[in-house]
Amino acid sequence: MTSTTSTPLSRTDTLRPATTSAGRTSRRRIRKDLLRSRIAAWIAVVVIGAFGLLPVYWLLATALSSPESTFQFPPKLIPTDLTFSNFTALAENDQLIKYLVNSLIVASITAVLSVVVATYMGYSFSKFRYRGRRSLMHLVLASQMFPQALLLVTLYAVFSSFGLLNTYTALVLSFTTFTMPLCVWMLKGIFDTIPDALLEAASIDGASRWRTLHSIVAPLAAPGMIAAGLFAFVRGWNDFIFAVTLADKEKQTLPPGLVSTYIGEFQTAWPELMAASLVVSVPVVIAFMFLQRYLVGGMTAGSVKS
């Protein structure tokens, strides 16, 4: 008895430590795996973060450096002689302020125009059935396939013959040419997610199609419209080649303005250029900060259908 009772006990006694050891090993392995994956995740975050943030840091560091320090070899990661003179010089440059105003005007009008036109086009593609609808949709998308440089020469010739060169109109129309297709498809995707039943209910209640779009559909699609507007604004804000070709000094926007001012035949004024780049990116950053939730929501809204 003793032996029979003692055997399972002893088996249990001998088994327990074995089980605990296996469990510990397994737990350790899990912990190790977890640690490894965490370390890998952190390394990925740091590397990706460095890719994204180091250029911004370098922009700031150069903007706060003197020209002599900028050309120091080997370069210093942390600037030692900080100066704000590159920023104060900006405020004194009237021409740069003119470029800034031009950029604001052109990018804002482009954003509004793109959203207004794309809303009607997107709504039409999404909710109406008519002959040639799909072809038109593809035509809109096909315009994205042309190299911009190819269209530039054509647009230049067309604007020239209409006497529109060196006007805001030329810039707004050319920017809208490129923002429109994506805005239309983005908004069509959003309108697709709005149930037809809602439109039918509005119709039964006596709302006209016009009223249905403006009072029922548009408020629901507002995040998408904001996202499309932001995309168009950024496109208009950043464009270089159309702005330099279609507008003269009086109507030119910031990208060509900055290049003309700071990148010369013999040298580039890097600290001033970096300071100016930093300042001009502020409006876009602010716009993103306020509207980012709409942007994310708007960009993904059309991806899942009800």
Place this chain on the structure above:
Amino acid sequence: MTTSGISRRGALRMFGIGALGVAGAGALGACAPSGASTSSNGGDTKSKNFDFTSWSLNEEAAKPSIEKIIAAWEKAEKSKIRAVSYPYNEYLSQLTLKLGGGETTGAVHLDIAWLAAVAQMGKLADLGSVAVDAGYTDVALESGKYDGKQYGLPWNTGSIGVIANAKLLEKAGIKKHPTTVEEFEAALRELKGLGGGVVPYAAATKVAQLKDIFPWMQTFGCELLDGAKVTIGDDASIDAVTWYKKLHDEKLIAADVDRFDARALFGQGKAAFYDDAIIGKGVTAAQSKDKTLADAMQPMKRPVLTAGDTPQALLWGGVIAVVKGKGQDAATEFALHTTTDQATVAQYFAERALPPSTKAGLIDPKVVNDTFSTQWTEKITKTATGSPFWQFAQNAQIEEAVAKQVQAVLVGKSKPKDAMKQAGEEVAALIKR
């Protein structure tokens, strides 16, 4: 709800529509007025008001000096000059587009390397009759010519040559500038011996600036272009690139260097020689912490292969051309005044250190008292020549094709003989295009 996915049929339809779109765009462009078909950009040639197009009109360093010249002209002539500007790196493409479109009129500032490409458009006036007695130097006058006609009035005529740091040479015990390639190599080794990360010769090794190899090829006896025949690929060009590779392997020149890097290295006393235009002195000295560097900078004749050979240098500078049509007469007078009026020329030199193009301008006290400039003219510009490839609109592609092959040699991807043969063939194909 409709599906927004694109089927194969849809994609084909889209391509079809795309093709139609391209055709439509082309048709629209074709309907637009073509300036290129006429030789004049129209308008009243007698108009007192005209445009002046220059990349310098936006650059902070140059703008005030040029605006001063424009303001003085407007006041004296009671006329209006409209200033037009594009960034330097975009200038040629923008000018070509707008000159062809008939938008550019009046006076146009051109880099001498671009003159041929622009002159070929047939829009520029022949200024031979006004240039002949204006007192330009022969080298300057030649820089404004294309196909025997004077399309540009030379504004500034200089060259790209070698600049030496006298302090470093003295430190290395080098008493005089090396005159032959052999002496130059020996000097580079002496300088390398100084240690401290000194790059003896901050020669261009990046594609963007490797066109600097051309004067070295010419030094070794390659003509680059003999009539219509491209000579890159001959023994002389192979010898030049083999030599360049040797300097690179012995770390007498450094990898990944362009003009900006070279200036930075030179400015910090880490390079004893580098190639630059005459204006490089002011730029490099300004970005250096060593305030005595400017005094140590000396123009040097490019070493020759055999004593007695002519030192090679690339001509460099700017001209003012005039577009046929609106304001042509006044723009011609303005170009002549800006490039030859003694007070204007001297003042412009004082403010920008760009050498004048007239004989009288070169002996003006403001110029003569600048030792660096006078030495530069004597040692470098005197024997400088333009690139034979400037006459081709594809000049930039030609330079890039050769540069890529030279870089392939430097990084060990290609042998000098193969690379130069390949470069020569590419250049010949580009010229034929």
